[in-house]
Every structure is written in structure tokens, then in C-alpha cells.
Amino acid sequence: MHDLLPTRSTLPLHDVAASRRIETRALTHAPDLMERAGLAVAKLALALRRGDGPVWLACGPGNNGGDGHVAARRLAEAGVPVHVGLTAPHRPALVVDALLGLGLNRAPSDALLATITALQACGAPILAVDLPSGLLADTGQPAGRLAVRADHTLTLLTLKPGLFTGEGRAYSGRIWFDDLGITPDEPATADLLGPAGRPERGATSHKGSHGKVLVIGGAPGMQGAARLAARAALACGAGRVYVDLLDQSPNEAADTTRPELMRGRLDDVPQAVGVVGCGAGTRIAQHLSALIRQLPRLVLDADALNAIAADAVMQDALRSRRTGSTLLTPHPLEAARLLAVDVAHVQADRLAAAQALATRLNATVALKGSGSVVASPGARPAVCASGSAALATAGSGDVLAGWLGGLWAQQPDAAAHAVACAGVDAHGRAGEVPGVLRAGDLVERLAAP
Numbered sequence: 001m002h003d004l005l006p007t008r009s010t011l012p013l014h015d016v017a018a019s020r021r022i023e024t025r026a027l028t029h030a031p032d033l034m035e036r037a038g039l040a041v042a043k044l045a046l047a048l049r050r051g052d053g054p055v056w057l058a059c060g061p062g063n064n065g066g067d068g069h070v071a072a073r074r075l076a077e078a079g080v081p082v083h084v085g086l087t088a089p090h091r092p093a094l095v096v097d098a099l100l101g102l103g104l105n106r107a108p109s110d111a112l113l114a115t116i117t118a119l120q121a122c123g124a125p126i127l128a129v130d131l132p133s134g135l136l137a138d139t140g141q142p143a144g145r146l147a148v149r150a151d152h153t154l155t156l157l158t159l160k161p162g163l164f165t166g167e168g169r170a171y172s173g174r175i176w177f178d179d180l181g182i183t184p185d186e187p188a189t190a191d192l193l194g195p196a197g198r199p200e201r202g203a204t205s206h207k208g209s210h211g212k213v214l215v216i217g218g219a220p221g222m223q224g225a226a227r228l229a230a231r232a233a234l235a236c237g238a239g240r241v242y243v244d245l246l247d248q249s250p251n252e253a254a255d256t257t258r259p260e261l262m263r264g265r266l267d268d269v270p271q272a273v274g275v276v277g278c279g280a281g282t283r284i285a286q287h288l289s290a291l292i293r294q295l296p297r298l299v300l301d302a303d304a305l306n307a308i309a310a311d312a313v314m315q316d317a318l319r320s321r322r323t324g325s326t327l328l329t330p331h332p333l334e335a336a337r338l339l340a341v342d343v344a345h346v347q348a349d350r351l352a353a354a355q356a357l358a359t360r361l362n363a364t365v366a367l368k369g370s371g372s373v374v375a376s377p378g379a380r381p382a383v384c385a386s387g388s389a390a391l392a393t394a395g396s397g398d399v400l401a402g403w404l405g406g407l408w409a410q411q412p413d414a415a416a417h418a419v420a421c422a423g424v425d426a427h428g429r430a431g432e433v434p435g436v437l438r439a440g441d442l443v444e445r446l447a448a449p
């Protein structure tokens with residue numbers, strides 16, 4: 001059993017169907033799985049309980065409840081007072097939520113909602129077994145109007161996507177993992193991203209070795225967005241970064257506080273990685289067709305995505321680009337526009353939405369937000385476990401787009417999917433601070449070795 005985040009390597013995620021298959025096969029040679037699960041829960045409960053009061057184990061009707069009953073027995077054997085039931089004991093030292101796990105298949109009944117409310121109100125820390133009760137394992141969305149908001153979740157046997165995307169991070173608290181001694185014999189449903197190395201800088205390399213980025217955006221009043229993207233591309237290590245601001249005369253500096261940044265246009269750097277759309281407003285629409293046609297590698301963000309959502313011809317042009325050469329970085333609303341659905345639909349199943357968009361536009365999609373999802377046509381999707389609400393601030397997405405452009409410039413042979421996985425994870429890790437991170441400071445954190 002170990003504390004899972006931050007991840008140290010890429011790990012497999014398994015959805016409910018895959019987890020069930022793994023469990024069924026495992027039971028043939030390890031029939032004591034529930035004993036193992038209960039023991040793991042008891043061990044963690046011992047470490048987490050606060051004070052000498054009873055550990056309250058709220059056990060449901062299925063095997064999740066079964067894990068809870070085993071844990072209760074183990075705790076009692078260790079001399080810990082336990083209370084098994086659906087109503088709260090006096091001053092519990094810990095609540096073990098073993099109401100519902102993988103088997104959740106409908107909105108919790110009123111009786112269950114009453115127990116969830118009681119365990120939430122009793123004041124003790126909550127340890128959820130496998131999943132917070134009421135949270136859907138595949139999507140990270142509550143099945144009904146309430147799910148348990150746990151302080152800790154000990155997930156068992158497999159890692160479930162819903163712990164890491166959607167609302168998963170808000171409901172799961174600190175995530176622990178015990179594989180119960182079983183190695184999954186099933187392909188991953190998705191990857192949980194681990195840290196990726198930075199592009200190497202050879203001792204004899206020169207600026208020409210590290211590629212070029214062209215940032216196109218910054219309509220009147222929004223130049224900051226394009227400059228943040230450009231600074232991020234530069235901080236990432238791109239050899240040269242050019243900015244085509246949509247509101248300035250070409251003679252003005254790209255960024256007076258970053259003299260390293262140059263002015264440039266598509267015709268000046270036709271082989272650059274394009275980072276298009278940051279603060280670009282509606283003006284970007286008139287440039288997009290040429291950019292989509294000519295730039296060999298494209299990161300499309302913000303207003304570029306909105307323009308594409310409104311233009312079927314542009315969508316066709318995007319589809320006809322080489323697979324692996326386009327990277328879209330929508331937040332949920334931009335993704336909803338591109339898919340012609342509402343945001344709730346995107347958030348209800350972020351993995352499915354990202355995959356649908358990737359297929360529809362023949363592009364890699366980094367669907368942003370808590371638990372960003374990277375999807376590409378025909379590839380296994382990835383979920384990003386890094387990041388925090390410190391990133392919920394204007395400009396952090398522009399920094400991501402620029403960083404991705406900078407990474408790609410240095411790895412011309414990389415497909416968009418690999419670039420997106422590496423960049424989204426690095427961006428998330430740099431954004432793990434308490435409080436709020438200003439986007440300019442995020443660039444500096446990303447740049448730090």
C-alpha cells in the first residue's frame with residue numbers, strides 16, 4: 001500500500017469493466033482477495049484514526065461492504081473499538097466508508113443518502129474503500145445528488161479513472177493504492193501520467209538545434225495571453241520564439257520585458273511550431289486557413305478553437321492534416337463548442353468527450369481542467385493526475401499552449417500525443433502550490449530545473 005500522488009511513473013488505469021475482468025481472473029488463484037482488501041483497509045485505518053473513539057465502518061450490501069466487514073474484524077482483533085452500522089456512534093475516531101464501490105449503478109437511495117449525510121457530518125476523518133461512495137469509477141462524477149467527500153481513499157486492485165478526472169480529485173482526498181498482490185493482466189483503459197524527462201540539450205547544440213515557435217494571437221487588449229505563451233515556449237527551451245501580435249504595428253517589440261522574443265510572421269518562419277489562438281479574439285479566423293494549411297505542427301488554443309467550432313470548412317481542413325501534427329488544448333467550454341454539446345455533457349464523461357473530439361477532428365486533444373485528458377485518434381488516452389486549483393487563474397492555459405509549442409519545437413519527430421502528455425503533466429506539477437499561482441510565475445516554476 002502506498003500514497004499514490006505525485007506519480008513517479010506512468011501507471012495503468014482500468015475502468016469498471018476491465019477491473020471486473022481482472023478481479024474475476026485473480027479470484028481463481030487468489031480467493032482471499034477480500035481478506036487482503038480488508039486487511040489493507042484496517043492497516044490504513046489504524047494509521048489515520050484520530051483519538052480513542054470507535055472506528056465507524058459504514059458497510060453497504062456488496063463486496064465493498066464485505067471489505068469493510070473484514071476491516072472491522074481485523075481492527076477488533078487489534079484491540080480497536082469498532083462500530084459497524086449505518087448510523088453514527090458517539091465521537092468516532094475515523095469513518096470507513098464501505099457503502100458502495102465499483103458496483104455503483106444508480107443514484108443512491110434516500111436511505112443511503114441519509115448515511116452519507118451522517119458520516120459527512122460526524123466530524124471524523126473519512127477513509128473511503130476503493131472509491132468514495134456515490135462516485136462513478138469511470139467518469140469521476142457523482143451518480144446522484146450526493147457522494148462521499150473523503151479525506152482519504154484507499155483504492156484496491158486497480159486504479160480507476162474516476163478518481164483522477166471529473167470531480168474525482170474533489171471527492172477522493174488523498175489517494176492510496178494497494179494492488180492486493182495482483183499484477184493486472186488486462187490492457188490499461190487509459191494511462192495515468194508520470195513525469196516525462198525534458199528534451200536533452202547536447203553540449204555542442206546551438207539555438208538552431210532547438211527549433212522555432214511562432215505564437216499567433218494577442219488581439220487588442222489581449223496581448224498578454226500571447227506573450228505568456230511566448231514566454232513559456234522560450235522558458236521551455238525553444239531555440240527561437242517569434243510572436244505575431246494581431247493588434248500591433250510590426251515595428252513594436254514583441255515583449256519589452258522579454259527582449260529575447262522576436263516579431264515574426266508565417267512567411268518568415270514557415271517551419272515553426274505554430275501556437276495559435278491565445279488572446280486572439282475573432283480576428284484569428286481570417287488567418288486560420290493558411291496556418292492550418294501551411295504549418296507542419298500546430299497547437300491550437302482558445303479563440304482558434306472557437307473559430308474552428310464555428311466553421312465546418314476549417315474543421316474539414318483540420319481533419320485532412322497529417323495525423324499527429326495537430327494538438328488542440330480546449331477547456332471544457334471550448335470542447336463543448338467543438339462537439340456542439342453543452343459543458344455538462346463534456347464533463348459527464350471527460351475521457352469519452354476527449355476521444356470523440358480527437359476522432360472527429362483527427363487531432364490530439366488535451367481536454368483541460370482537473371484531471372486533464374489527452375486523447376488521440378487510435379491511441380490509448382491519458383489522464384493527468386498533477387495540477388491543483390492554483391492553476392484556476394487567467395493565463396495558465398496560455399502558458400500550457402506555449403510550453404507545448406516549446407517542447408514540440410525541440411522534438412520535431414515527436415507525435416502530438418507524446419508532446420501533450422509530457423507538457424500537460426509538467427504544467428500540472430509546476431502548478432501544485434497552495435493558494436493561487438499567477439500565470440507569469442507559473443512560467444518561472446516550469447522553467448526551474
Ligand SMILES: NC(=O)C1=CN([C@@H]2O[C@H](COP(=O)(O)OP(=O)(O)OC[C@H]3O[C@@H](n4cnc5c(N)ncnc54)[C@H](O)[C@@H]3O)[C@@H](O)[C@H]2O)[C@@H](O)CC1
Pocket residue numbers: 023027032033034037060061062063064065067099100101102103104105106107108109112129130131143156157
Ligand atoms: N470480490 C473481491 O474479492 C474483491 C472486491 N473488492 C471490493 O468489491 C467492490 C465491488 O463489489 P460489488 O460488485 O459487490 O459492488 P458494491 O459493493 O460497490 O455494490 C454492489 C451492491 O450495491 C447495489 N447498488 C449499486 N448502486 C446502488 C445505489 N445507488 N444505491 C443502493 N444500492 C446500490 C448493487 O445493486 C449491489 O447490490 C469493490 O469496489 C471493492 O471494494 C475489492 O476489494 C477487490 C477484491
Ligand SMILES: Nc1ncnc2c1ncn2[C@@H]1O[C@H](COP(=O)(O)OP(=O)(O)O)[C@@H](O)[C@H]1O
Pocket residue numbers: 302331368369370371372386387388389390391392393394395396397398399400427
Ligand atoms: N482545479 C484545477 N485543477 C487542476 N488544473 C486546473 C484546475 N483549474 C485549472 N487548471 C488548469 O489550468 C489551465 C487553465 O487553462 P484555461 O482555462 O485555458 O485558462 P486561460 O484561458 O485563462 O489561460 C489548464 O491547463 C487547466 O487544466
